[in-house]
Amino acid sequence: MNYRHAYHAGNFADVVKHAVLARVLTHLRDKPAAFRVIDTHAGAGVYDLSGIEAGKTLEWRDGIDRLIGADLDQPARALLAPYLDAVAALNPAGALTAYPGSPALTQALLRPQDRLIACELEPQAAAALSNRLRGDARAKAVAIDGWTALTAYVPPKERRGLVLVDPPFEQPGELSRLTQALAAAHRKWPTGCYLLWYPIKDTTEVASFVRKLSRLAIAKTLRIELILATSTEDKGLRGTGLIAVNPPWRLYEELESLLPALGNILSRGAACRTTLSWLTGEITT
Numbered sequence: 559m560n561y562r563h564a565y566h567a568g569n570f571a572d573v574v575k576h577a578v579l580a581r582v583l584t585h586l587r588d589k590p591a592a593f594r595v596i597d598t599h600a601g602a603g604v605y606d607l608s609g610i611e612a613g614k615t616l617e618w619r620d621g622i623d624r625l626i627g628a629d630l631d632q633p634a635r636a637l638l639a640p641y642l643d644a645v646a647a648l649n650p651a652g653a654l655t656a657y658p659g660s661p662a663l664t665q666a667l668l669r670p671q672d673r674l675i676a677c678e679l680e681p682q683a684a685a686a687l688s689n690r691l692r693g694d695a696r697a698k699a700v701a702i703d704g705w706t707a708l709t710a711y712v713p714p715k716e717r718r719g720l721v722l723v724d725p726p727f728e729q730p731g732e733l734s735r736l737t738q739a740l741a742a743a744h745r746k747w748p749t750g751c752y753l754l755w756y757p758i759k760d761t762t763e764v765a766s767f768v769r770k771l772s773r774l775a776i777a778k779t780l781r782i783e784l785i786l787a788t789s790t791e792d793k794g795l796r797g798t799g800l801i802a803v804n805p806p807w808r809l810y811e812e813l814e815s816l817l818p819a820l821g822n823i824l825s826r827g828a829a830c831r832t833t834l835s836w837l838t839g840e841i842t843t
C-alpha cells in the first residue's frame with residue numbers, strides 16, 4: 559500500500575467527488591429518519607495543505623483553491639454551500655491550510671441520529687482517522703479492509719444511507735473489483751445509495767468498466783464524469799468519474815448545472831467534457 563491521499567487532497571477529482579458527496583448527504587438529511595454512511599476507503603480524515611506531501615504536488619491549487627476563488631453564480635453557490643461551509647469551518651483564520659477528506663466532510667453533515675463507519679487500512683492514515691473521529695459518538699473509525707467491510711456492513715440497521723467506495727487504484731483490476739463489489743452489495747441492499755469513484759486515465763478502460771456496470775442492469779445508476787482539457791500525451795489523471803446508484807431524486811437535475819460549472823472553474827474555462835447519463839436509459843448531456 560503505497561498510496562497516500564495527502565499528495566492529492568483537494569485536487570480537482572476531490573472537488574467533484576466531495577461536491578457530489580455533500581449533495582447526497584444534504585438530501586439524506588431531508589427526512590428525519592436516521593441514516594448511516596459506510597466509507598470503505600476513508601483516508602486520514604483531514605489533510606494539511608501546508609504539509610510536505612501537499613506541497614510537493616500542489617494539486618489542491620488547481621482544485622479547492624480554484625473553486626474557493628471562483629466567481630460562482632447564486633444557484634451554484636447554494637448547491638456547493640454544504641461542501642464549502644465544511645471547508646471554511648476547518649479554516650477559521652481564512653487562509654486555506656486544511657482540507658476535509660470524505661469522513662470529515664461526512665462528519666460535518668451528520669445529525670445527532672446519523673452514523674458514520676469509516677474504514678482505513680494504511681496504519682498512519684488509520685491512526686490519523688481514529689484521532690479525528692475520537693470523541694464523536696456518531697462516528698467510528700475501523701482499521702479493516704474496506705472491501706470486506708462493504709459486504710460485512712450492508713445493509714445497515716437504519717436501512718437508509720450511503721456507501722462510499724473510493725479505493726486508491728494501485729492494483730490492476732480494481733475497476734473489475736469495484737463492479738463485483740457493487741453487484742454483491744446491491745444484492746444484499748438493493749435500496750441503498752452507493753457512490754463509487756474511479757479515475758479516468760484511459761478512456762477505453764473506462765468504457766469497458768461502464769459496459770460491465772451496465773450489464774449488472776441495476777436500475778438508477780448515474781454516471782458522472784468530468785474530463786479536463788489535457789493533452790493526450792499526458793498519462794496522468796485526465797478526468798474523474800463517479801457512479802451513483804439510487805441517487806437522491808434531485809441529484810441529476812442539480813448536476814445538470816453544477817457539473818458544467820465545476821468543469822469551467824477546474825479547467826480555467828478551457829474545453830472540458832462532462833457526462834451525466836443513466837446507465838439504463840442513457841440520458842446524456
Ligand SMILES: C[S@@+](CC[C@H](N)C(=O)[O-])C[C@H]1O[C@@H](n2cnc3c(N)ncnc32)[C@H](O)[C@@H]1O
Nearest residue numbers: 563599600601659660678679680703704724726
Ligand atoms: C483515494 S483514498 C481515500 C480518500 C477519501 N475517501 C476522501 O475522499 O477523502 C484511498 C484510501 O484507501 C486506503 N486503502 C487502500 N487499500 C485499502 C483497503 N483494502 N481497505 C481500506 N482502505 C484502504 C488508502 O490508504 C487511502 O487512504
